[in-house]
Structures are given as C-alpha cells and as structure tokens.
Amino acid sequence: MISNIFRLNKIDFSKNNLNSVPEIPGIYIFWKENSALYIGKAINLKKRIASYFSLNLYEKTKRLIREVNYFSFIKVNSNLESLLLEAYLIKKIKPKYNVSLKDDKNYLYIKITNEKYPRVLTARKKDEDIKDILFIGPFPSANNVKIFLKSIRKIFPYSDHNLQKNKCLYSQIGLCDPCPSEIEIINNLDEKYLKIKEYKKNISLLKNLLKRRVKSIRKYLFREMKYYSRLQKFEKALDLKTKIENLDYITQATIPVKYYIENPNLYEDIRKKELNELKKMINQFYNLKYEIFKNKVNYLKKLNRIECYDISHFSGNFTSASMVTFINGVPEKNLYRYFRIKQKLGGSDTDSLKEVALRRLKYLHIWGSPDLVIVDGGKAQVSAFTKIFKEYNIPVVGLVKGKKESLVININLNNRKNNDNFSVIKIPYGNALNLVQRIRNEAHRFAQKYHHHLFNKSLIPER
Template identity: 45%
Template sequence: DKHPLYITITNDEFPRVVTTRRDGSYGPFPSSNNVRQVLKSLRRIFPYSDHKVGKRACLYSQIGLCNPCPNEIKDEGSKMKYLKNIKNIKAILGGKIGKVKNSLEKEMKKLAEEQKFEEASAIRNQITRLAYITQSRIPSERFLENPNLVEDIRVEELKSLKKILNLKRLRRIECYDVSHLAGVKAAASMVVFTNGEADKNEYRHFRVRQKNSQSDLDSLREISKRRAKNTWPKPDLIIVDGGVEQVKAFASKVPVVGIALVQKLRDEAHRFARRYHHKLLSIYENN
C-alpha cells in the first residue's frame, strides 16, 4: 500500500492506539516501519491496548505491554492508570516530551517522599526509558573532534549524581542485591563502580549463612555486618535495590533518582546475583 500511515487514538472508554491508512490523529508518516518502531518503544514505557474490549486478558497483558488490560480493569484506580498512559502517549506524539518528563519527575519525587519506593522505582524506569528513546544521538564527527568524549560524558554523569545526592566525593559506589527462592540457598552480590566505571575485579558474591532466611531484609542485615568487618575500600555510596526497610539494613539513606548510572548499577547487580544463585542451586541439586 503506497498510502502514508497515520497513528490514531480512538475515542473508546479505553482508547486504543492503532495505525491506519486513512486520516488519523498523528501523521502522515512516509515510513510504516518507523511508525511501528516508535509505537513499539512507547508501548514499553506506557503500555496500551490496540484491540477492542473482550472477555479475557490479551496476550500483550502477559508480557506487560497492555497493563492494565482493559479486559481486566474492574476498579477506578486501574482505569485512571490506563487513561494516564494514553494521555502521556498523546502528549509525546504531540511533541510535548518535556512536559511529560517534568510530570513524571514530580510524581516520582512525591512517591519517594511518601516512601512508596516500589512505585517511585517504576516511574524512574519510565523516565529512564523515555530519556533513552528521545535523546539526541551523538554524531561521529564529535568523536573525531574529541577522542575523550565518552570519558567526558561519564564525568558529567558522576557530577550530576553527586549534585543530586549532595555528595562531596563519589569515587566508589557499591550496589547490593539478594537472590533467593523462598529463602532456599539465598545469595547476595556486590557490584562496584569506581569513578563511574564497572570495576569487575571488585565484584563479590556472598553466600548467606543464616539458615532458612525468609526475607531480603534478613540477608541484607547479615551482608551489611560482614561488609563492615571487611577491609575493602570504604564506599562513598551504597545502593540497595528495594524500599525503605532494605535501605535501613545498611543504615544508609539511598535516594530514588532518575539517573541512568543508578539504573545500570541495579541491573548489573540483578544479573550478577541471579547467575550466582543458579550456580548454588545447581550444586545443591547435584549433591
């Protein structure tokens, strides 16, 4: 079909985001592939439905791309959450990206102040993903002009993090995560960034010694005590993936901030902890 593609947001009770070859709300777009890539990226940040309301949850709801799914919405809170996603999509397609970012940052800050860290973390992830898909790409000419461009960017990231957290020094950052299956063979990881770079020589695994540890809190308290007794270099910042109770386990107030560096630390800790946990579980099953 040689007709250009449009994006349309329907006027249903639960608006759908669809593409059409007829006049739509946004467009026309000469490349159908570009349109689908844009919608694919947006859907990962602000899940939406592209199907009519039915009796059962759709396949996309099972992978988080239609969340909440209109087929499952029963309460006003879920309805408002869905409509908010649609509102943000409309704003972004209308070119109001800055407005959406500001709104999300205010919401994240409010949730963090209310100690709703799980919800604040979800908003932080939206901000990070939105920043990624809307960031300006760096032309190759800039790297030719400045061979140290990557280093300069990393330094600026650290400066931003220091400013946000009001820290004078930020050389060593440690990020902790616990991996366990109903308390069986719990393990923890310590991921270290030195001057903003992953320092894999400093990574450590901890096999939790408490028997039948039933929560991350128990494991983190143990790891905190063991870390304090160690002679490794003192960290300037400790990041714990979790809420206020997990933070208290290390007696360190960790702010929830929309910084790509913090997101990278948390993801690396998750990956490192899961890999070690699977290794321990394999050893346990073979004995």
C-alpha cells in the first residue's frame, strides 16, 4: 500500500511549477530521486511549498532544499486529514529529514494514560516500556497538535492534571467536565458512578476520533440527542447537537488515511463523484418535471463551475455579500468576489440578493458564466436570483437547513407572469450533500470575513 506513495507524480522542484499546486489542504513530499527526504502538511499547499523558495530559511531547511530534486503532493478534504496522514506517512516511510528532526522540540505524540481517570497529555518521546498507554503520532508540528487538542476538548472534555483537592480551572469553563478531582469528593455513590461513566465515555469517544472513527461517533451522539429529546431533556439534547456540529466542523467528512495511501488521487475521484451525484440528482428532478408538464426546462448539461452567494449583516448594518466560485468541485479563490450592499438600512436579505444578482450580471462575460448558482436560502432568495438570471438559462437552487439539508428549485414554466413553481429535494447523506455544504460554508465564511472588515473599519474614526 505504501508503495503507491513512491509512484506519485514527481514534479521538478522549481518556482515555475508552483502554478500546478492547488490552494487547499494536503501533504507534500520532497524527493531526492526516488528517496523521500521530507514529508510535511499544509492548510494551503501552494503557499506552503512556495515558502521554501524564500531567501530567509533556517540553516537546516537550507540543507534540505539543496538536496531536493522533485516534490509531490496529496490533496485531502480537511486540515485534520492532513495532520493524521502526515503522521502516518512519517511513521511508515521515515524520511531522512523527518527522522533527523525527531529529537527536535517540535515533535509531539498525543498520549492517553491508563489510569482510573485517563489523562490526555502530549509527550516528546514514545516510551515503549510503558504498557497500556495509547500514543498517537508523532506529529511534526507541536503547534498543530495543541490547536487540534484545544478544538476537540470543547467536544469531549478531558483532564490533563493529577487528582487534587479542588476542581481545576478548566472545569469552570467546560473543558474538564466532569473534573476527576470533583468526582472524587462526591459522597453519593450513584451520582459518583454516573460521573465516572460520563468521563470515561468522553475519553472513549476521543480515542475513537484520534483513530478516525468519525462516523461511529456521530451516530452515537445522534442517538443520544434523540434519546434526550424524547425525554424532553432539551438542554442536554441541545448540548449534544452542538457537539455534533463542532465534530462536523473539525472533521469535515474525514476519510481514513489508508484510502489516501491506496489511491493518492482519491481527492480528485471524490470531487468527480460529488459533482456527478449532484448533477444526476438535479437532472433527474428536471426530467421528472419535463415529463409532467411536457415543457422544456433548464437542466444541467455540464457542472464545471458553481457559484454560491451569501449575505452577512448585523441588524441590517454593514451588510455584505459573498460570491465564491468552485471549479470542478475545488475552490478557485482568484474568482471569489465580495459586495458591499448599497441599499439603505432595513433592506431584507432578498433585496440584498437582488442587488448582488444585478451587479453580477454586469460582469457575466468578464468574470465568466456559472453552470449552477447556489444561494443560501429558500424560495424568496431563489426567486430573487432566478428572475434576473432567467434569460441566461442559468439554473439557480437554494440550500435550506433543517432536519435534512434541502435544495429548493424554481421551475420556470410557460413564461407565465407568476412563474414561481418551487419544489424541494431532500439531499441524502453522501457526496452531493458534502459538496453543497462545503460550498455554502465557504460562502458564509467569506461573507462574514468582509462583514467583520466593514464593522471593524467603522470603529476607526475618520480623520
């Protein structure tokens, strides 16, 4: 399986070849002929590899670069996947410069002790003599490990301290909950038993997350949420719902590392499956409408370019809109645009989208034409965009949250004055859902980024 890594496409290590590197998460490998010299991870592959062409490099990095002939990369879905894949490949391949740096202070293991109240710690070295202790790693970046542990501690609180007389500071902000020190002073045996059980369950779920068993964790949390909802313990159910949302955010459809090893082109294959599934789902819907109404309707002949729009504001103030563009399922940040909404205070999201659609229309030929437009919203938002884009035969769909994400489609039939004919498609879990959620989340992030910029700018008095 590891032999597939050595068959990766090797690109000449030259600044001129940076254009072939995408701006997405992944791992990169530096080669000297067919020997792996160094394996690293990146949130943005292009920027990370470009940094090695800087003149201000540390001496040990300069020694590495002098030996590099080629580089390769593997694209992944999320930062978590790149972190775990990097650690796995370093452990299996043992590249020259990764191994030589193992004594460097940056290398860390995640360590889970085997005690009455297991603690989650970090360690510089893996002690092979100590039994029944789980070590995950090594991870080259101590900072990445600490950020990762900080993220998952909000979902599965854990202890990193010895037992003490009073509960710890972290227990007061929900990061060590229940705190072992607090459990130990409980006199009621039934209550104490339940608290111990809760703590150990957190540790068990955390171990499963580190072993990349994300689907089983999500199913468990979802079952628990439904259980507490039936008991009308809504506060507990809401807490579990928040855990699920946070888990989804940090994992982002995490795929087991072994699949990337078996197929280094897995990222591209997943993107193709996502696009094909979404295209098929929308086309099946349009074809059904065609049979019912015997009328020609828009449908997707190709799905290479998708644009998504979102609105962000604070009580109608500092309203901004985003346009994010995905080419073949991958974000193309050079084609991102943001809009400062010009309408007066009090305009609705629908009015803002109408303004954005009209402004987008002016640049249709300059910026390029999308094959599909997604708006964050329902019937009103879809209708706002469709009425402006209708004559250009560009399909527009809305994405609505609920128990299940749904696509809202406006079918324009017979060119009637009142031509809003909406249908709703529930999107099943799978490739199409992963794609539209990823696009919508990126549009939301980009809109909020510009909204915050406008807000912060307003705090600085003009001279």
